[in-house]
Amino acid sequence: MPLAPLALAFAAGIAFAPWLAAWQPWMVGAVATVATAMLAFAGRIRAATLALLAAVIAAGVIRGTPPPLPADHVAHLEAPIVAEVEGTVVGEPARPGRGRLRMLLDVTRVAGQPRSGRIQLSLFGGRPPDLVPGQRVRGELRLLRPVGFRNPGGFDYAAYLARRGIHVAATARGDALTGLDQPDAPWRTRVKRTALAAMDGALPPASAALLGGLLLGERTALPPEIQDAFRVAGVYHVLAVSGFNVALVAASVLAVLTLARVGPRAAALGAGIAVVGFAVVVGPEPSVVRATVMSVLVLGARLLDREASVLNGLAFAGLAILVARPTDLFDPGFQLSFAATLGIIVIPHPHGTIAAALSVSLAAQLAVLPITLAHFNQFSMIGPLANLGAVPLAAGATVLGLLGASLAFVVPGLADLLFNAAWPILLGLRAVAAGAAAVPGALVHLPAPSGLAIICYAGGLGLTLAAWRQRVDQPRRAIGTASAAAVLLAGAVGLGAGPLLPRPEGTLRISALDVGDADAIVIEPPAGGAILVEGGSGAHRLDALERVVAPFLWNRGVLRLAALARTQPEAEAAGRTDDRQIPAREIWTRDSFRDGPRLAGGMLVSAVSGAPLILRIDYGRASFLLAGDASLATERGLVAAGSPVGATVLLAPRHGARDSSTPAFMRAVAPTVAVVSVGARGAHGHPDAETLARLTAGGARVFRTDRDGAVLLETDGRVLTVAGFASGARERYCLDPEQDC
Numbered sequence: 001m002p003l004a005p006l007a008l009a010f011a012a013g014i015a016f017a018p019w020l021a022a023w024q025p026w027m028v029g030a031v032a033t034v035a036t037a038m039l040a041f042a043g044r045i046r047a048a049t050l051a052l053l054a055a056v057i058a059a060g061v062i063r064g065t066p067p068p069l070p071a072d073h074v075a076h077l078e079a080p081i082v083a084e085v086e087g088t089v090v091g092e093p094a095r096p097g098r099g100r101l102r103m104l105l106d107v108t109r110v111a112g113q114p115r116s117g118r119i120q121l122s123l124f125g126g127r128p129p130d131l132v133p134g135q136r137v138r139g140e141l142r143l144l145r146p147v148g149f150r151n152p153g154g155f156d157y158a159a160y161l162a163r164r165g166i167h168v169a170a171t172a173r174g175d176a177l178t179g180l181d182q183p184d185a186p187w188r189t190r191v192k193r194t195a196l197a198a199m200d201g202a203l204p205p206a207s208a209a210l211l212g213g214l215l216l217g218e219r220t221a222l223p224p225e226i227q228d229a230f231r232v233a234g235v236y237h238v239l240a241v242s243g244f245n246v247a248l249v250a251a252s253v254l255a256v257l258t259l260a261r262v263g264p265r266a267a268a269l270g271a272g273i274a275v276v277g278f279a280v281v282v283g284p285e286p287s288v289v290r291a292t293v294m295s296v297l298v299l300g301a302r303l304l305d306r307e308a309s310v311l312n313g314l315a316f317a318g319l320a321i322l323v324a325r326p327t328d329l330f331d332p333g334f335q336l337s338f339a340a341t342l343g344i345i346v347i348p349h350p351h352g353t354i355a356a357a358l359s360v361s362l363a364a365q366l367a368v369l370p371i372t373l374a375h376f377n378q379f380s381m382i383g384p385l386a387n388l389g390a391v392p393l394a395a396g397a398t399v400l401g402l403l404g405a406s407l408a409f410v411v412p413g414l415a416d417l418l419f420n421a422a423w424p425i426l427l428g429l430r431a432v433a434a435g436a437a438a439v440p441g442a443l444v445h446l447p448a449p450s451g452l453a454i455i456c457y458a459g460g461l462g463l464t465l466a467a468w469r470q471r472v473d474q475p476r477r478a479i480g481t482a483s484a485a486a487v488l489l490a491g492a493v494g495l496g497a498g499p500l501l502p503r504p505e506g507t508l509r510i511s512a513l514d515v516g517d518a519d520a521i522v523i524e525p526p527a528g529g530a531i532l533v534e535g536g537s538g539a540h541r542l543d544a545l546e547r548v549v550a551p552f553l554w555n556r557g558v559l560r561l562a563a564l565a566r567t568q569p570e571a572e573a574a575g576r577t578d579d580r581q582i583p584a585r586e587i588w589t590r591d592s593f594r595d596g597p598r599l600a601g602g603m604l605v606s607a608v609s610g611a612p613l614i615l616r617i618d619y620g621r622a623s624f625l626l627a628g629d630a631s632l633a634t635e636r637g638l639v640a641a642g643s644p645v646g647a648t649v650l651l652a653p654r655h656g657a658r659d660s661s662t663p664a665f666m667r668a669v670a671p672t673v674a675v676v677s678v679g680a681r682g683a684h685g686h687p688d689a690e691t692l693a694r695l696t697a698g699g700a701r702v703f704r705t706d707r708d709g710a711v712l713l714e715t716d717g718r719v720l721t722v723a724g725f726a727s728g729a730r731e732r733y734c735l736d737p738e739q740d741c
Contacts, residue, residue: 003315009053010319013060014326020061029058064326074107074117075167077143080681083111085141085170086180089131090118091283092189095220101128101174104166105137119143119168120161126174132185139177141170147680149514149548150709150726153448153555163327188281191409192216198408199401202419207426210239211419214394215401216282217241226430232443233436234365234383235390238429241282242337243291244391248398249278250295268302275299286321286328287337293317294341310345314338332375336368343367346465354388361387366461370454373496377554378445386436393429397422446496447555453495460488499557502528508603508619510649510713513552514705514726515544516679517655517686519567519628522552525601526619529562532582533615533626550582552710562601563588567613567628589613608643609634616644620717621735625669627653635665648720648735649673649713652695656687656704661694671700672733673713673722680706701731 013025032055039048069075077083087105094102101123107115121141131137146169148157161169185193196218199208209221219227219239230236238244253274257267272295279292294313301308318338321328328334347363349356361384372379380386404418436442449457463485470478509524521533530553534545553561565588590610592598597606603619612629625647630638635653638645650671654660655678674695678686687704695702701722703711708724715721719741720733734741 003312003319005049005053006056007315007319007322009056010060010063010322011329013057013062014064014322014329015060016057017061017064017326020065022065025058025061025065029055029062032058060322060326063323064329069167070116072114072116073167074110074115074119074143077110077115077168079168080142080144082140082142084138085110085119085143086136086138087119089133089135089137091133092192093131100124103131105170108136110143117168118165119170120146120166121170121172121177123172123174123177126176128174128177129179131177131179132183133189134183134186136180137177138180139172141172141176144169144171144681149516149544151513151548151552152511152710152712152725153551154548155551163330191281192218194408195405198405198412198415199419202404202416203423203426206430207423210426210430211397211401211422213239214398215241215245215405217285226433229430229433229437232380233386233390233433234380234443235386235394235433235436237336237340238390238394240287240333241285242287243294243341244394245282245398246275246278246288246291246295248395249402250275250299252399252402265303268299272296272299286331286334289321290314290317290334290337290341293320311342314341314345332371335371335375339367339371340364348468357388357391358384361391370449370457373446374448374454377448377551378443380443382436382439382442386432389432390429390436393425393432397425397429400425445550445554445559447499447557448551449492449496450498453492456488456495457492460485460492463488499555500559501557505602506716508617508622508715508717510617510624511552512651512675512677512703512705512711512713513549514709515548515677517677518544518679519626519651519677520544520549521626521651521677522549522556522558523617524556524558525562525603527602529601530556530558531563531565531588531600531605532561532584533565533567533628545582553582559583561585565589565592565613565615567615567626606644608645609638614638616647619715622649622715622717622720623647624649624651624713625671626651629654630660632659632662635660635662639664639668645669647671648733649675649722650695650700652676652687652691654686655679656691656695658688658691661691663694663697666694666698670698671695673720673731674700674702675711675713676702676704678704678706703729 017025032051035051036048036055039045039051085105085107086109087107090104090106103121103123105119105121107117107119109115129137146158146161146166148155148160150156161167195216196208196212199211202208203211205221206223206226209219209223210226212218213222217240222239227236227239230239250271253271254267257270258264262270275292275295279288282288294310294317297313297316298308298310321334343363343366344360347359347366349359349363365379365384369379400418400422404415404422407418408415463481467478467482467485470481505527508526511522511524513520513522519534523531523533525531532549532553534549553559561582561584563586564582564584586592590607590613593607593610597604599605603617606616606618608614608616608625609630612631612634614628614630614634615626617624617626623646625645627650630653645665645668647669648671650669650673652661652674656676676687676692676695692702703722703724705711707727708729709726710724712723712725713720715735718734718736718739720735721730722733723730
């Protein structure tokens with residue numbers, strides 16, 4: 001396996017790149033290269049190998065360091081701006097949601113001036129032209145800095161785009177874009193569109209969309225409930241074009257050519273051509289490239305009558321991808337694909353069809369477990385069993401679909417027949433996914449593991465495998481190796497379970513999460529547990545509770561809420577609370593406080609208004625007023641009634657709207673800190689400048705989620721600490737004037 005250490009060293013260099021100065025890898029690489037040559041000449045092969053690996057690490061650092069942007073790059077423009085942009089469509093436009101089209105543009109001109117760089121363009125509404133890759137377009141676009149929701153442990157959308165060379169996003173109406181030419185679609189685009197159209201014409205919509213996902217990874221038309229079922233059942237991987245599909249293409253072509261009495265070398269050559277063509281059509285996803293490279297190596301070995309090393313092929317594929325696209329190292333698809341394949345290769349499997357299939361599924365799941373937890377906070381308990389039924393059905397439907405898609409260009413009638421033959425298999429696949437997803441506890445959510453926990457887990461699995469191989473020839477050593485493996489695995493479990501352990505009592509934590517023009521406030525009482533207060537107007541079609549709030553809770557070790565407080569039940573809230581993801585013991589509405597304040601986890605919670613529900617929290621000398629959707633009339637009513645609205649911290653009403661936080665209301669509250677939950681690019685232009693002035697007029701320090709990210713408040717009842725997650729701003733307030741805090 002000579003390529004495995006080189007691939008690992010190169011990957012390590014890419015991972016280290018962000019922490020090293022630009023000159024350091026060049027110096028280390030030069031010294032290591034000279035040392036390699038001198039040591040090899042002296043016959044010190046082991047030392048030369050180590051020096052070579054150091055040189056490869058340095059090469060990885062150099063390749064993983066992004067080059068400076070050219071002077072004419074679109075990222076140097078002031079943003080946000082509205083300007084006429086010309087560019088070329090890159091790849092096939094995608095439809096991530098109804099009424100929305102998303103594509104990549106290589107910019108050529110902005111406002112009539114030559115510019116370079118790639119932007120991500122989202123079109124909303126209107127009727128966009130039928131765009132094809134390579135087409136030149138022009139339109140008046142709003143250019144923006146990419147920004148996502150910035151919360152602890154959350155997905156960094158801006159960094160995700162930057163790794164793909166995208167530093168500017170753009171939006172426009174669909175009809176704002178005009179094609180400047182009408183080129184023919186590339187052959188791969190025509191093949192993909194023809195295949196999808198043939199499926200749509202032969203099958204019901206859901207089945208056609210499912211087959212499109214199996215064959216081409218095209219899932220935009222697949223109903224959300226079907227996607228959810230596959231995800232919960234742990235079989236979603238069959239909908240992502242991967243090595244599974246590539247292997248089926250290679251095996252199918254080999255089988256057909258063998259039945260046609262084609263020689264083994266010619267059959268291997270034909271299968272290799274088919275695999276490469278398939279990869280070009282479906283796109284350069286890391287899993288596809290990995291499987292294609294490995295398949296070509298295996299088929300090439302067959303051509304040369306040589307035995308292929310699967311591990312060497314895996315290492316070569318990883319090295320090739322990272323040399324071409326170093327940022328793929330941080331892509332979940334890359335990590336999942338290589339980890340699953342490595343697990344299947346190195347873990348021994350028993351004989352017997354069912355036992356071997358279950359072993360393969362378990363091996364893949366064990367290998368990807370820390371990755372799925374790190375990126376998605378989840379793993380499927382039912383997945384290994386569900387795959388026993390899903391994988392054969394998916395294979396059958398994929399083979400029939402591939403044959404049908406191939407014949408759609410020459411014999412459409414026969415293609416329809418094959419698609420219809422796949423229909424009952426597709427129905428069976430949906431039934432397996434739905435049945436597995438319905439099993440209680442099928443999907444488990446847990447905190448993301450720390451880096452040390454992942455290292456312990458990987459080391460424990462490696463030592464377990466070593467102990468298995470030592471059990472016959474070196475039984476005593478196997479016992480010691482197995483003991484070390486057990487210690488590491490126990491350490492991984494202990495470190496991973498840390499957030500689930502009860503935290504020391506005595507501290508109240510309140511987190512105003514960054515979810516755009518909406519409210520999502522997580523309250524962690526002094527005695528433990530968690531309460532979620534949600535409300536507001538939503539976050540631009542994104543289910544903020546599912547994708548932002550839920551991961552935050554899971555990473556804090558909160559798998560079940562003590563209560564979910566809905567401040568505005570009749571309004572569209574920040575998202576949808578899925579009981580499977582964020583179960584809550586209680587739902588709080590205004591009726592929950594009909595009998596007065598509630599003692600919850602060592603703090604006092606009271607409602608100062610019923611509609612909308614405005615909550616007040618008291619703990620020691622600290623008090624918090626969650627004003628939520630309080631209208632102008634509500635503010636006036638509270639002031640006129642003399643309601644107890646005075647608070648240390650005000651979570652400002654209605655995202656800092658112009659007619660909110662009136663002078664009389666601010667005098668009544670008299671906050672030390674004001675938190676405005678507002679989107680970075682909200683549709684309503686919140687917060688209003690005059691409202692901000694009123695918030696600060698009484699001496700309040702204002703934190704804003706659009707600038708500070710999540711605002712994290714913590715108090716023991718005497719001292720209040722406020723921190724902005726993204727901005728790094730931090731303030732500390734002593735609430736007890738009689739004591740030195």
